[in-house]
Amino acid sequence: MMLGELALAGLVALAFGVGSYYATGAFGAFGVVNVASGGLALAAAAVLALRGWRGFGSPDARRVLTPPLLGLCAALAGSVALERIADARDWRFDLTFERRYELAPAMHELLTSRGGDVRATLFCEQGDPRCRSTRILLETLASASGGRLAWEREELADEPESADRFGITTSNTVVLERGERFAKVERPSEGSLYEAIQRLVAEPAGFLYVARGEGEGDLRRTDDVGYSGFAAALETEGYRLRDLVLAATDEIPADASALLLLAPERELRADAFAALRRWLDGGGRLVVCLDPGQRSGIEALLAEWGLDVPDRLVVDPASGPVAGDPTGVNPIVHQFADHPVARGLGETRMVFFRGARPVIPARKPQADDDLRAVAFSSRRAWLAASGAVADGARPPERPADAAEDYQPLAATGRYPRVGSEARIVAFGDCDFAANRNLRGLYNQDLALNAVHWATERTERITLRPKALPPHQFPLTPQETLRMLYGVGLLVPELLLVAGGLAWLRRRSG
Amino acid sequence: MIPLRALVRKELASLFGSPLAYLTLTGVALVTALIFFDHLRVYNQILFLYSSTSLGGFDADAIPDFVNLRDQVFLPVMETLGLTLIGLVPLVTMRVFAEERARQTDELLQTTLLSPTEIVLGKFAATFVFVALLLLASFVYPAASILRAGLGLEHLAAVYLGLFVLGLALASIGLACSALTASQLVAAVSAYAVAFVFYDFSWATTFTGETLGPLLDALSLHPRFGRFSEGVVRVADLVYFAGYAVVAFAVARLSLEQARVR
Numbered sequence: 097m098m099l100g101e102l103a104l105a106g107l108v109a110l111a112f113g114v115g116s117y118y119a120t121g122a123f124g125a126f127g128v129v130n131v132a133s134g135g136l137a138l139a140a141a142a143v144l145a146l147r148g149w150r151g152f153g154s155p156d157a158r159r160v161l162t163p164p165l166l167g168l169c170a171a172l173a174g175s176v177a178l179e180r181i182a183d184a185r186d187w188r189f190d191l192t193f194e195r196r197y198e199l200a201p202a203m204h205e206l207l208t209s210r211g212g213d214v215r216a217t218l219f220c221e222q223g224d225p226r227c228r229s230t231r232i233l234l235e236t237l238a239s240a241s242g243g244r245l246a247w248e249r250e251e252l253a254d255e256p257e258s259a260d261r262f263g264i265t266t267s268n269t270v271v272l273e274r275g276e277r278f279a280k281v282e283r284p285s286e287g288s289l290y291e292a293i294q295r296l297v298a299e300p301a302g303f304l305y306v307a308r309g310e311g312e313g314d315l316r317r318t319d320d321v322g323y324s325g326f327a328a329a330l331e332t333e334g335y336r337l338r339d340l341v342l343a344a345t346d347e348i349p350a351d352a353s354a355l356l357l358l359a360p361e362r363e364l365r366a367d368a369f370a371a372l373r374r375w376l377d378g379g380g381r382l383v384v385c386l387d388p389g390q391r392s393g394i395e396a397l398l399a400e401w402g403l404d405v406p407d408r409l410v411v412d413p414a415s416g417p418v419a420g421d422p423t424g425v426n427p428i429v430h431q432f433a434d435h436p437v438a439r440g441l442g443e444t445r446m447v448f449f450r451g452a453r454p455v456i457p458a459r460k461p462q463a464d465d466d467l468r469a470v471a472f473s474s475r476r477a478w479l480a481a482s483g484a485v486a487d488g489a490r491p492p493e494r495p496a497d498a499a500e501d502y503q504p505l506a507a508t509g510r511y512p513r514v515g516s517e518a519r520i521v522a523f524g525d526c527d528f529a530a531n532r533n534l535r536g537l538y539n540q541d542l543a544l545n546a547v548h549w550a551t552e553r554t555e556r557i558t559l560r561p562k563a564l565p566p567h568q569f570p571l572t573p574q575e576t577l578r579m580l581y582g583v584g585l586l587v588p589e590l591l592l593v594a595g596g597l598a599w600l601r602r603r604s605g
Numbered sequence: 606m607i608p609l610r611a612l613v614r615k616e617l618a619s620l621f622g623s624p625l626a627y628l629t630l631t632g633v634a635l636v637t638a639l640i641f642f643d644h645l646r647v648y649n650q651i652l653f654l655y656s657s658t659s660l661g662g663f664d665a666d667a668i669p670d671f672v673n674l675r676d677q678v679f680l681p682v683m684e685t686l687g688l689t690l691i692g693l694v695p696l697v698t699m700r701v702f703a704e705e706r707a708r709q710t711d712e713l714l715q716t717t718l719l720s721p722t723e724i725v726l727g728k729f730a731a732t733f734v735f736v737a738l739l740l741l742a743s744f745v746y747p748a749a750s751i752l753r754a755g756l757g758l759e760h761l762a763a764v765y766l767g768l769f770v771l772g773l774a775l776a777s778i779g780l781a782c783s784a785l786t787a788s789q790l791v792a793a794v795s796a797y798a799v800a801f802v803f804y805d806f807s808w809a810t811t812f813t814g815e816t817l818g819p820l821l822d823a824l825s826l827h828p829r830f831g832r833f834s835e836g837v838v839r840v841a842d843l844v845y846f847a848g849y850a851v852v853a854f855a856v857a858r859l860s861l862e863q864a865r866v867r
Contacts, residue, residue, distance in 0.1 A: 168855035175848030182841035192836035584638030595627020
């Protein structure tokens, strides 16, 4: 048999053998026989070719062929070397619509300064397309961590014991392990992985006491108006939460890193106020939010510390209707003071409130105290009566004498005293941290960063990665069809006409 | 430089002198239009289903995470177009060197002012220009749809960059195979065989075991190409695909010099 025929038969057999693998995902007898016989035929053809090759026979041939042969070797070696260098440097460009693989600063900080010795395992079923993007995300995390996070991929079908141990029920699940602890992430995104890693590496951050008993927001409630999401986020950041029934206590516990007061609906007892005053005088930390229309007596306590919270409703016409409420009653906030609580927030990173009252830093109790408003409405905002939108249908109308101005919606106070420093963060709305609103815009960051500032964990203040919207809605079906006819089919039609005309002209010419 | 430009022009004229070039352009544009439309339509229908109130509206948690433009449209379109390129590019490249050798016009070419390097460069350049035109023709409709929808073009550009570098790698394989033989049939079949073998080396682990898996994975076209569909462009992947062109160029040049020696 001639060399050419042998090579051709070998190539055809090899192509069909490998092609059968691509088609079925496995090598059957057909594939194995074809690959083996193709390989043998090619090897035989190569031997014949080498035996018959006299390319280097003469000095002239050597002189001519040596440079291109060296060139081929250099091309191979150079390509491999360059690829390896580029791979080691991991230069990459994220061109996704939502910049999916550009890590948030918080993730960088977590990976490089706190996230050591974390092992990630991606469990996938074969052919699951979601695993490809998760794999790239994990590669990105591993690369950014500088060796502090390692990852591997496992076939779910090959690891039934791991699946049982970690309770894995679906493909594209990531298990993060650190020492004996592990966390499971079933919808891996930068945000969900951040929270899981955070839970693994978080150091205990002290006790947060949460006031209960006077109609406050409920951290155990999981529906829209509950605060279970806020509680989970606080625990992810390392805080341990404890209830405190103010009606049944005369002292705020000494181990409290801070006290959370989430919109109490009823008047607090005098003993509770006395306990709060003593505690703040001794350097206590209070995070409080008050909804419009509520009178619990906390307003008077805040006033003693220089913060006025008049029972009015901030109406900001610059904010559009949110969640079906009239325009202006749910301020979308993009004006922030230069303050740690609002670090990173601004015109592109906003928060929104669901009906807010003003929080005004009115007077300093002592000269060294530092009172600051941190979040503002737009300058078109004005103050209405707190029940102005009781009917919930129409936006309140601004009376002629109501002045428009920036309205402070959150404020902080630092009160240095001998041997201690009290801190207060007050919000004119509590719903912004409720389950239905917490993950909206940057609400969660504002709420968590306020607690971090109050407990002097300012190094933890950051903007956390966001969960990505899993859908994009490009065109309606009608528009899609119009684009197909207008462009999609028109281009090949024109190409065919142009090609046909050119070819006919050449033939006739 | 002027003779080189003349060679590129001659190669392009030769390519477009046959109906195959236009049929290839039309075929790729048509396949793109039909599969892009089909996937976009299905994707829209799924979203409409999930947007109905009975399924909870556009609540982020109600929509499965695989329902997104990337997984439902870009990824399958890119996979199908990649396979279309494997099928079509060797048909374009098979004649580039082999035809000249069969007609013995390669000897005539060697008597011109062009060096062997320039001859190979000219033929590679013309083929690469054709691959670029091929993808440009298929890019128009998806790009127009994405722009009309107000979504960024960057991700689609990454997808097409992946297709372009895959096309260059396939063209390089085809050109190298064409340079090694005087038969267009052998050139096309060997290009298919090499492309199939290199497309995804996972088949080889059946024979080599899992230990060589990572190495074979690094050599495969498909995993590299797949990253582009995710919207990620890695310089290492670009270098990898460029490596095919450089090595194929060196092979073609060696083959030309060898023919000269004979």
